[in-house]
Amino acid sequence: MPNRYRSLRVLPYALNADVYLLDDPLSAVDSHVAQHLFDGVLGPQGVLKEKTRFWITNSFQWLSQADWIVVLNEHGQIAQSGRHQDIVDNTQGHFAEYLRVLEEQLSQTKSANKRSISKHNKKDSSVRGMGSSCEASERISNQQPSGEIQPFRRSSPIPTSNQTENLLPIRDPVRSPPRVNGITRRVSVNLMESELLSSTEKEMANFRDDQDVARCTRRRKSRKNSKESETVSIEPPSGTREFQTSTALDSGAITIGTEQEFGRFLEDEEVNQGHISWSAYSNYIVARGLALTVVSVLFYALFLGAQTFGNYWLQWFADDRELIETERLLHNESVAHNDSLRLYLIGQITERTFYYMSGYALLGLGLMFVLLVSEITRYISSVKASKAMHQTLLSRILRAPMAFFERTPSGRLLNRFSNDIDNLDHNIPESFMDVISCFGDTALSLLIVIIALRPIGIGLAIIGPLSLICVGLQILYLPCSRQARRLDAVTRSPLLSNFAETAASSLGSSMVRAYGRTATFTAIADQLVDGNAAHTFVYYSSNRWLDVHLNIFCRLTLLVTIIALISGRAQMSPGLAGLIITYVLETGDNFAWFVKQLAQLETSAVSLERLREYSCVDQEASWENGPDSPPPADWPAPCCEILFNKTTVTYPSYKALASQQMTGENSEAFMSDSDTSEHPRSSLTPLNAVQSIDLHLSGSPSKRRIGVVGRTGAGKSTLVASLFRIVEPVVLDEDREQLGSYRANQGPVIVDGVDICRIGLHELRSRFSILPQEPVLFSGSLRFNLDPFGRRSDDEIWSALEAAHLSNWVTSDGITLDYECGEGGCNLSAGQKQLVCLARIYLSSRGRVRLLVLDEATSAMDPVTDQLVMRTVVGDQFKDATVIIIAHRLNTVLDTDMIVVMDHGYVVETGHPTDLLNNPFSRFANMHRAAE
Numbered sequence: 001m002p003n004r005y006r007s008l009r010v011l012p013y014a015l016n017a018d019v020y021l022l023d024d025p026l027s028a029v030d031s032h033v034a035q036h037l038f039d040g041v042l043g044p045q046g047v048l049k050e051k052t053r054f055w056i057t058n059s060f061q062w063l064s065q066a067d068w069i070v071v072l073n074e075h076g077q078i079a080q081s082g083r084h085q086d087i088v089d090n091t092q093g094h095f096a097e098y099l100r101v102l103e104e105q106l107s108q109t110k111s112a113n114k115r116s117i118s119k120h121n122k123k124d125s126s127v128r129g130m131g132s133s134c135e136a137s138e139r140i141s142n143q144q145p146s147g148e149i150q151p152f153r154r155s156s157p158i159p160t161s162n163q164t165e166n167l168l169p170i171r172d173p174v175r176s177p178p179r180v181n182g183i184t185r186r187v188s189v190n191l192m193e194s195e196l197l198s199s200t201e202k203e204m205a206n207f208r209d210d211q212d213v214a215r216c217t218r219r220r221k222s223r224k225n226s227k228e229s230e231t232v233s234i235e236p237p238s239g240t241r242e243f244q245t246s247t248a249l250d251s252g253a254i255t256i257g258t259e260q261e262f263g264r265f266l267e268d269e270e271v272n273q274g275h276i277s278w279s280a281y282s283n284y285i286v287a288r289g290l291a292l293t294v295v296s297v298l299f300y301a302l303f304l305g306a307q308t309f310g311n312y313w314l315q316w317f318a319d320d321r322e323l324i325e326t327e328r329l330l331h332n333e334s335v336a337h338n339d340s341l342r343l344y345l346i347g348q349i350t351e352r353t354f355y356y357m358s359g360y361a362l363l364g365l366g367l368m369f370v371l372l373v374s375e376i377t378r379y380i381s382s383v384k385a386s387k388a389m390h391q392t393l394l395s396r397i398l399r400a401p402m403a404f405f406e407r408t409p410s411g412r413l414l415n416r417f418s419n420d421i422d423n424l425d426h427n428i429p430e431s432f433m434d435v436i437s438c439f440g441d442t443a444l445s446l447l448i449v450i451i452a453l454r455p456i457g458i459g460l461a462i463i464g465p466l467s468l469i470c471v472g473l474q475i476l477y478l479p480c481s482r483q484a485r486r487l488d489a490v491t492r493s494p495l496l497s498n499f500a501e502t503a504a505s506s507l508g509s510s511m512v513r514a515y516g517r518t519a520t521f522t523a524i525a526d527q528l529v530d531g532n533a534a535h536t537f538v539y540y541s542s543n544r545w546l547d548v549h550l551n552i553f554c555r556l557t558l559l560v561t562i563i564a565l566i567s568g569r570a571q572m573s574p575g576l577a578g579l580i581i582t583y584v585l586e587t588g589d590n591f592a593w594f595v596k597q598l599a600q601l602e603t604s605a606v607s608l609e610r611l612r613e614y615s616c617v618d619q620e621a622s623w624e625n626g627p628d629s630p631p632p633a634d635w636p637a638p639c640c641e642i643l644f645n646k647t648t649v650t651y652p653s654y655k656a657l658a659s660q661q662m663t664g665e666n667s668e669a670f671m672s673d674s675d676t677s678e679h680p681r682s683s684l685t686p687l688n689a690v691q692s693i694d695l696h697l698s699g700s701p702s703k704r705r706i707g708v709v710g711r712t713g714a715g716k717s718t719l720v721a722s723l724f725r726i727v728e729p730v731v732l733d734e735d736r737e738q739l740g741s742y743r744a745n746q747g748p749v750i751v752d753g754v755d756i757c758r759i760g761l762h763e764l765r766s767r768f769s770i771l772p773q774e775p776v777l778f779s780g781s782l783r784f785n786l787d788p789f790g791r792r793s794d795d796e797i798w799s800a801l802e803a804a805h806l807s808n809w810v811t812s813d814g815i816t817l818d819y820e821c822g823e824g825g826c827n828l829s830a831g832q833k834q835l836v837c838l839a840r841i842y843l844s845s846r847g848r849v850r851l852l853v854l855d856e857a858t859s860a861m862d863p864v865t866d867q868l869v870m871r872t873v874v875g876d877q878f879k880d881a882t883v884i885i886i887a888h889r890l891n892t893v894l895d896t897d898m899i900v901v902m903d904h905g906y907v908v909e910t911g912h913p914t915d916l917l918n919n920p921f922s923r924f925a926n927m928h929r930a931a932e
Contacts, residue, residue, distance in 0.1 A: 020048060021514065022055045026062075027859045029712055029888065032930060038062060058862035063087075071095045101864060276482070280608040284428070287388045292381035297436055299374035303367060304440045308448070310363045311579060317356040318575035323349065382429035390421055393615050400617045402726050411497025416614055419492060420607035428608065431601035438594035445587040449561075452580050458564055462584075466557045466591065470550065474595045477546045478602060484539040485603035489610060491532040498528055539603070546596060554588025621725065625760040636752045636767060636850040638880035641699030643750040647729045649690040649718050689718040690729070691905040697882065697898070699752065704882045705874055707893025707913070709927065710902035716886045719902065720853050722749060723884075724765050725756065751851070769841045769849050769881075771873075773856035775833035777825030782810075783817040785825070786840050796843060803877040804839035805868055806832070831865035834858070838869065842877060849881040856886055866892060890924075890931050899924055 022042070026034040040046050042053060044065055055066070063069055069087050071080035071094050079094035080087060087095050285293055317323075329335060330345040393416065446463055453462070502508045502521055512521050561584045565577050625631075697706055708716045722729040729748035747755030756764055777785050786797055797817060801807045809815070809832065825833045834857055841849060852873060858866040870892060873883055887893050894913050901909035901916075901923045909916065909923045916924035 017051070017516070019052045019054065022053060024057050024059075027058065033712055035930075058866075060863070071098075098864065276602050276605040276609060280605055280612055283612060284385060284389075284432075284605075284608055287385040288381040289384055292377050292384065296374050296377040296381060296433070299370050299377065300433075300437055301440060303370045303374060304437075304444055306363060306367050306370060308444055310360060310367070311582065313356065313360055313363065315575040315579045317360075318578070319573050320352065320356070323352045326352070378429070378433050382425075385429070386421070386425050389424060389611055389615070393417075393421075393611055396615050396617055396619065399619045399623065401620050401728075402721075404617055409493065409497045410500055411493040411495070413614075414496045414500065415489065415493045416610060418496075419489065420610050423604050423607035424611065427600065427604040431597050431604050434597040435594065435601050438590055438597055442587065442590040442594045445583045445590055448583045449580060449587055452576060452583070453561075453564070458568075462557060462560055462564065463587065466553060466588070469553045470591045470595050473546060473549055473553075474599065477542055477595070478599050481539055481542045481546075481599050482603050482606065484535050484542065486606050488532060488535040488539060489606055491528070491535060495525075495528040495532050498525055543596070546599070547592070550588075550592035550595065554592055557588055558584055620761055621728065621757070622760050623762050625763050629758045629760070631754050631759055631763065631767075635754055636882075637699065638850060639699045639701050639704040640752045640850050640882050642695075642697040642723070642851075642882065644693045644695040644719075644729075645748055645750060647690060647693045647695075647719075647722060647748040648688055649715075649722050649727050649729050650688050689727075689905050690715045690722065693719070693905075693907050695900065695907055695910070697884075699882065701879075703897040705896040706882070706884045706898045706900060707896035708884060708886045708900045708902065709888075709890060709893060709924065713904075714902040715905040716902050717855055718905075720770070720855055720884060720886060723751075723756070723851070723853065724768060724770065725761060729757070768851045768853070769845060770853040770855060771834065771837055771841065771857040773859060775825065775830070775837045777821050777828070777833055777836065779823045780821060781817065782815070782819045782821055782836070785821055785836060786817075786843055792843055796846075800839040800843035803842045803872070804835045805872055806835050806839055831861045831869075834861065834869060835865075835872075838872060849878050852878055852881045852883045854883070854885045854887075856888065858892060859888060870895070890928050901927075 025042075026037060029037070038046070041048055042055070043049070055062075057063075064084050066084060069080075069082060069084055070078055071087065073079040073094055080090065082090075087093065090096060326345055326348050330342065330349065335341050335345065397413065446467070449463055450460060498521075502512055502525070512518055558581075562581065565572065565580060697703075708719065710716050718727060721727045747757045749756045778788075783797060786792075786800060792800075794817065798807065801810060810819075819827075821827055821836075825836070828836065841852070854869075854873060858869050861869065866889065870885075872878070873881075873885075874895065883896075885893050885896060893899060896913060899909075899911060899913050899916055900907055903923070911922075911924075913924070916922045917928060919925055920929075
């Protein structure tokens with residue numbers, strides 16, 4: 001998510017507009033990236049300095065550099081407007097009232113923080129040693145590969161002021177770990193507790209004193225100009241831990257691929273070549289049900305036999321000599337005046353005709369019954385196959401790991417579930433049975449014509465060339481038609497993706513219009529439509545080509561047959577001649593239809609290949625518990641204990657390239673045209689996003705709130721994702737190789753003594769709760785979004801709303817539980833969405849939340865709502881929950897019991913916020929000062 005905001009750097013180059021509308025673009029990035037983007041792009045000295053910028057923001061630190069400020073109240077009305085100094089000086093204005101409310105919340109937080117500090121200072125043995133909160137003290141070497149770690153060494157005493165100024169920046173105190181061969185010093189500095197102010201309080205102070213803003217600006221500039229040649233390793237005060245690391249990034253910027261390679265983070269869709277595999281057909285037959293398919297084919301064979309017998313019955317009727325002689329006698333002049341004989345002959349003719357007609361009628365009824373059974377079994381088996389294959393596809397896609405969706409565009413999934421499923425429902429069943437029926441019809445017609453046309457050599461001479469011509473036409477037609485259908489399916493995916501991103505998305509269409517790129521995206525859509533239509537045109541053109549040529553040769557065959565029949569009319573009865581002409585006509589039509597349907601089946605069977613491909617995607621671990629793996633019913637316990645044991649999370653190579661190109665210093669390299677070296681995908685090694693972490697999060701009530709901080713791409717969200725096994729954690733041995741097996745209590749992540757890798761995913765994820773950065777709401781009522789399965793009463797829903805501090809909003813605005821939230825919750829603000837998600841968590845667990853993760857949940861909120869959410873999650877409603885808070889706003893985690901600082905996948909520092917802030921050279925302290 002934060003990498004999306006880095007694209008702000010290319011905004012001026014992509015669009016040279018006069019007015020820019022910016023909706024809080026710096027909310028989801030860390031302070032270093034935010035300051036860099038502001039200074040280089042948005043600020044008074046940025047590349048947009050000559051442009052008009054309308055900037056919506058919840059952060060105070062940028063307001064002092066705005067030319068004009070507009071303050072909105074909670075009803076969306078303009079409450080104040082003016083210059084920064086005028087807004088600050090107006091003590092009766094809405095902004096001042098807002099600051100007073102924020103000060104009250106901050107004072108409550110500060111009081112709680114002081115009580116926490118007091119408790120912390122009294123717990124000498126349990127906290128200072130950090131033995132219970134981080135067991136990695138004796139295993140620092142496990143945090144890095146061999147040869148990358150040096151122990152802390154005593155060197156010079158406390159540096160002078162000049163030295164300190166040079167040491168403060170440490171290049172990038174969070175981004176880059178210290179070099180192994182850098183100068184190592186130890187400094188111990190204790191700060192007064194009175195200096196422990198949140199960054200939000202300092203922002204508020206800045207609004208009252210412009211000199212503070214200027215001083216902070218000068219301090220930032222001095223840090224930027226500081227030397228970066230030295231690396232400091234500080235021995236932390238008691239209660240803190242720091243891990244010294246190194247990185248290959250120190251040797252220089254990682255090169256990036258070419259533009260073509262950069263666009264290949266998404267896997268290319270493969271286009272198969274050659275014939276459809278027999279396994280695709282066999283899988284389809286198995287899905288239809290072998291018994292149903294055999295019954296359908298047998299009854300259709302009976303239908304063909306009965307139909308052929310009916311044709312012969314008509315021939316016998318036409319060639320019945322007794323009937324012919326009786327009719328000739330009836331028309332004799334000698335019988336014309338003999339009424340009794342005439343009546344007798346008419347009776348004989350009627351009886352004989354009734355015999356044939358009644359037999360043919362009974363045969364027709366039999367044909368209807370046999371065909372009805374064949375069609376019913378065909379329909380049932382086709383529906384059975386469609387349901388089975390769709391269910392298999394859906395279940396496999398829903399159980400696919402997250403990496404699959406990261407490298408698969410939505411258009412490909414839409415294509416499978418729309419066009420390919422439509423082929424499975426209609427074209428494939430029809431073509432499948434038509435091929436079987438046409439094969440039987442054609443074979444039977446050929447056999448009858450060859451046998452009936454005497455001598456047999458004449459029949460072979462007529463039918464043989466027709467068969468060879470039809471086979472040759474099929475050989476020419478089938479590869480073209482099959483490949484055109486494959487290319488049609490492949491080129492439809494980007495067309496659907498483009499439609500979903502632009503026309504079907506209100507955000508996408510509005511962005512296209514806002515950037516003035518309607519013509520560009522229209523041209524792109526036209527190009528995609530033309531590319532898809534070209535293959536469709538080839539497919540239907542080849543169909544028409546086959547129709548024309550088959551009809552020509554079939555009519556020529558019929559002409560030759562009629563000439564042969566006329567030549568040998570003396571040796572052939574009229575009934576037999578009619579039968580032969582009928583079957584020659586049927587043979588030509590059946591042969592043409594058989595070739596077409598065989599080609600149609602093979603081209604439609606491309607969908608079978610494509611569905612089978614996505615029905616064989618990699619799957620997540622077992623969804624259900626094994627017989628020996630169910631956790632206790634009350635697991636996890638209140639304030640659960642979490643142990644990361646040499647935990648490593650590896651990303652595939654495609655994501656390694658993406659991460660290398662879009663994180664850290666290399667984002668600047670990406671902007672440069674000078675670096676064009678390539679990274680072939682095949683040569684990429686997997687990226688360890690989290691690297692051999694040893695971390696113990698104590699389950700005691702006094703240490704249940706953990707804050708995880710670090711630069712963008714440090715591995716914070718990945719570490720938390722491993723708890724839910726969104727990405728699978730592994731254990732590395734001493735040689736940094738993955739262990740194939742280990743004891744039950746030695747897994748990569750242990751929660752309350754239970755290895756989460758041995759638990760079914762459904763059971764695991766239902767026991768934990770997470771509030772992500774992007775709240776997920778659905779179109780529907782507020783009740784539906786809180787209780788989608790209708791399992792809770794209204795009283796329980798209202799209790800959840802009160803627990804999430806939403807009841808006042810609901811009652812004050814006259815909103816009921818049937819309030820329509822809109823698509824994606826568009827009728828709610830960002831803060832209200834998060835509070836609704838928080839209420840949903842509380843409701844789904846019936847207030848029994850044991851592990852709650854906040855992954856940048858408050859990044860898009862104003863400070864008041866931020867404090868409200870934090871007060872909720874650390875309050876009585878979640879008093880039994882271990883709360884892990886991932887945040888870029890450091891004031892959000894200042895009230896936690898433990899801070900975990902991450903960098904490049906390593907835990908580089910842990911400790912209580914007080915101890916880390918008391919050490920001015922700790923990474924957390926440097927981050928805190930940089931955020932001021």
